Structure formats: structure tokens, C-alpha cells
Amino acid sequence: MRQLSTSLRKEELESLRNRLKSKSPPKNEWEEFRFEIDGYSGIVYKNGKVVYHEALVSLIESVLTEDGCIEIGSDEAGKGEREGPIVVAAIALDAEGRKFLRARGLLESKSIPKRRIEELAGLIRKVSISSHIKRISPEELRELWNRGNLNDLLSIWHLEVVKEVLKDTEACRIIVDSFDRRRLEEAFSQIRGVEVIIESDADLKYPSVAAASILAKFEYQKSDKTGIKWI
Incomplete structure (x- = not known):
């Protein structure tokens, strides 16, 4: 088993405190406290991050x-690469799906090793309500x-994949990882009756964007990128 990590909001941190029968003092200035259950340990940091054993x-x-x-x-994935496709993904998650994935380290998506991307992609597909992926080949691009x-x-x-997901389910908010706010706002202005959030580094804050990031990365990793360049 391995170590996982996620970030806790203030009320979640208080809930964790209340559930623990005992806590150990911090060992450095960045830690809030430590805890151990049945031999498995966890560390809560002052910034809200918690690192814990998979058990x-x-x-x-x-x-x-x-x-x-x-x-x-x-x-999306592949935008900053010189080889391979660009992959854009959208996914719908309910509350239980978001909690399930957060607890398994999803919000640390930027630091997840490549070998774990496939495993997480499988978990994401299991708990998602709907997802859609668009792959743009170097030739097409x-x-x-x-x-x-x-x-x-x-x-x-991005608008295309979100619209495909909306064919399967209603949603009360759509979150897009921003690369160009003006252009995204213009594109998504045709979406009515749903809150649209366009935010940089949204994959570090919103489970649905982190999940879309993982699906896009997994699809990108599967591509044969040898010798195919679009720049």
C-alpha cells in the first residue's frame, strides 16, 4: 500500500479532528498534527493538505x-507538447463521485506519476455520470x-466535449481550466442556465477538472507520438 494526499477545507479538517481519538504533536513548523489508526499514520499540514496511508x-x-x-x-492534454495529438476531455461527477476521487488523491493530479494515470482513469470512469473525449491528430491540427x-x-x-456530456445529464455548474479567459467566455456564452466557472489551475481545486485532466492525459499517453510533430 502507498501514501496518498489531498487537501481539506476548514470544516473537513474540523470533522477529521473530531473523529480522531488521539493526535500526536507536529514534528516541524509546517505540520498541524499527526495521527495513527491501527498502525497506519497520517499527517495534517497547516495549509490543509493531509498525507495518509492508503488504508x-x-x-x-x-x-x-x-x-x-x-x-x-x-x-486538455498535449497542448504544450511538440509531438502527438491534443486531447480534450469533459466529465460529469456527482457529490459521491467527487468525494471518492478526492480521497484517492485526485486533486494532486499535476504530481501523479504516469504509471498511476491508467489506474485513476479506470476509477474515474467507474464513478462518472458521463464523459466525452475528443482527440485531434497532428495532421488534423x-x-x-x-x-x-x-x-x-x-x-x-472544450465547448464540444462539454455539450456532449450535457446530452447525458443536467448539471448546475461547468468548470473549465483556463488558458484564455476571453476566448473561453465567448465560446461558453451560449450555455444557458448553468453556472460556468473559468479558472486557472482549476484541476488543483475542482475534482471534475482534475478528473478530466487525468482522462485527457491517459488518452494522450496511449497515443503513438514517435515522429509525429504538429509544431
């Missing part, structure tokens, strides 16, 4: 809180890029 997943999941909203998140700005194209693709 404590159920405990961590039990203190997490999410509203009843169905949330759609979208993100070169042709399209000659006719438009890359961020214009990305904004359209």
Missing part, C-alpha cells in the same frame, strides 16, 4: 463534504491551425 482512505472520504450539484469539468488561432480552436473543442 485510511475510508476515514478521509468520510470527512469530505460536497454539495449536491452535478459538476462538469473539462481540461496542422490543417485547422492554418485557418485559426490555437486558443480559438481549443475553446471550441
Whole structure:
């Protein structure tokens, strides 16, 4: 078994404190406290991050809180690479799905090793309400890029995958990892009756965006990138 980590909100941290029968003092200035259950340990940091043994997943999941909203998140992979496709993904998660994935380290998506991407992608598909992936090959991208700005194209693709997910479920908010706020706001202005959040580094805060990031990365990793360049 391995170590996992996630971030706790203030009320979640208080809930964890209340559930623990005993706590150990911190060992450095960054720690809030330590705890141990049945030989498995955890560390809570002052910034809200908690690092814990995988055996404590159920405990961590039990203190997490999410509203009843169905949330759609979208993100892309491959944009900053010289080889391979660009992959854009969107996914819908309910409250239970978001808690399940947060407890398993999803909000640490930027630091998740490649070998664990496939495992997480499988978990994400199991708990998702709906998901959609668009893969743009280097050849297709070169042709399209000659006719438009890359961020214009990305904004359209994000909107496309979100619309596909909306065919399967209603949602009360849509969150897009921002790369160009103006273009994304323009593209998503046609979405009515749903809150749209466009935010940089959204994958560090919103489980649905982190999940979309993992699905996009997994699809990108599967691609044969040898010798295929779009820049």
C-alpha cells in the first residue's frame, strides 16, 4: 500500500479532528498534527493538505463534504507538447463521485506519476455520470491551425466535449481550466442556465477538472507520438 494526499477545507479538517481519538504533536513548523489508526499514520499540514496511508482512505472520504450539484469539468492534454495529438476531455461527477476521487488523491493530479494515470482513469470512469473525449491528430491540427488561432480552436473543442456530456445529464455548474479567459467566455456564452466557472489551475481545486485532466492525459499517453510533430 502507498501514501496518498489531498487537501481539506476548514470544516473537513474540523470533522477529521473530531473523529480522531488521539493526535500526536507536529514534528516541524509546517505540520498541524499527526495521527495513527491501527498502525497506519497520517499527517495534517497547516495549509490543509493531509498525507495518509492508503488504508485510511475510508476515514478521509468520510470527512469530505460536497454539495449536491452535478459538476462538469473539462481540461486538455498535449497542448504544450511538440509531438502527438491534443486531447480534450469533459466529465460529469456527482457529490459521491467527487468525494471518492478526492480521497484517492485526485486533486494532486499535476504530481501523479504516469504509471498511476491508467489506474485513476479506470476509477474515474467507474464513478462518472458521463464523459466525452475528443482527440485531434497532428495532421488534423496542422490543417485547422492554418485557418485559426490555437486558443480559438481549443475553446471550441472544450465547448464540444462539454455539450456532449450535457446530452447525458443536467448539471448546475461547468468548470473549465483556463488558458484564455476571453476566448473561453465567448465560446461558453451560449450555455444557458448553468453556472460556468473559468479558472486557472482549476484541476488543483475542482475534482471534475482534475478528473478530466487525468482522462485527457491517459488518452494522450496511449497515443503513438514517435515522429509525429504538429509544431
